[in-house]
Structure formats: structure tokens, C-alpha cells
Amino acid sequence: MAKGKKTLIKEIKLLSEDEILINGKSYIILENTEDILSAKTMKISSNGNRILRFDDEKKKARLDVKRDIDIVKITINEEERAKKFLKGNDKSLITTADKKEVIETASSFIKARAIASEFGNKESVNYDKEIGKSTFYLIEEM
Secondary structure (H helix, E strand, O other), rough: OOOEEEOOOOEEEEEEEOOOOOOOEEEEEEEEOOOOHHHHHHEEEEOOEEEEEEOOOOOOOOOOOOHHHHHHEEEOHHHHHHHHHHHHEEEEEOOOOOOOOOOOOOOOOOHHHHHHHOOOOOOOOOOOEEOOOOOOEEEEEE
């Protein structure tokens, strides 16, 4: 769908608390509103999110296309390569000797960023004290 294009909503169904089906395509709800199923049109915004429009023009909801996004933990074995990776996030510095594991899968970039940021937040139970030294958390769309 091109930026600014409006789509008339023919079919709308709430699949879960944060997932909605519109015209046969699944979306993740980023910003909800009451009575979301009464949306009339959907417009794509400049940042790629979809905005639902209602009869009440003040009322809006934001959506994003449902995706599978992995949060990947990478542990680089050599200190010098880890420092270089920290400066530029050059994935070519990651070798087969380094440990790479998928921690979690998210359905939107906002959720993926929130999950990845937990590992750098000292207040979080998921805080990783090695983050930025030898451990890095990357977001990869499948």
C-alpha cells in the first residue's frame, strides 16, 4: 500500500488483545482505542504504520503489519572484535566460533525493541552485565 493511500475496511475482526484482521490481513495493534471494530478506513502513515479512521475524526488507532522478528543474543569470543562490533555493528565481524542464539520472537518492531532494551536496563530482571562488552542483542526480521 502506498503512503497516504486510504483503504476502505470491508472486514474487520479482533483476533486477540493486540492483533486484528482487516480485509484478510493480520496487523498488530500499536495504539488501541475503544470500539476499534467500528473503524471505517485505514491509511498508511509516513513511517509505515497504518492508522485506522473512525466516524469521530478525533478517534484514531495505530497498527503495524504482523511480522516475525527474532531477538538474537550474540556472544563474541575475542575482545578486540567485540570492541569493533560495538563501534559499527558490522555483522561481518561475527564468526562461526561466536555463540548465536534466538532469545525470543516478537510480532512488531516496537515489541522487539522493548524486549531487546530489557537486557540493557539495570532495573530489569533480564539485565545482562556483559551487554556491550562481549554480548550483543540484535533484532533480525525473518
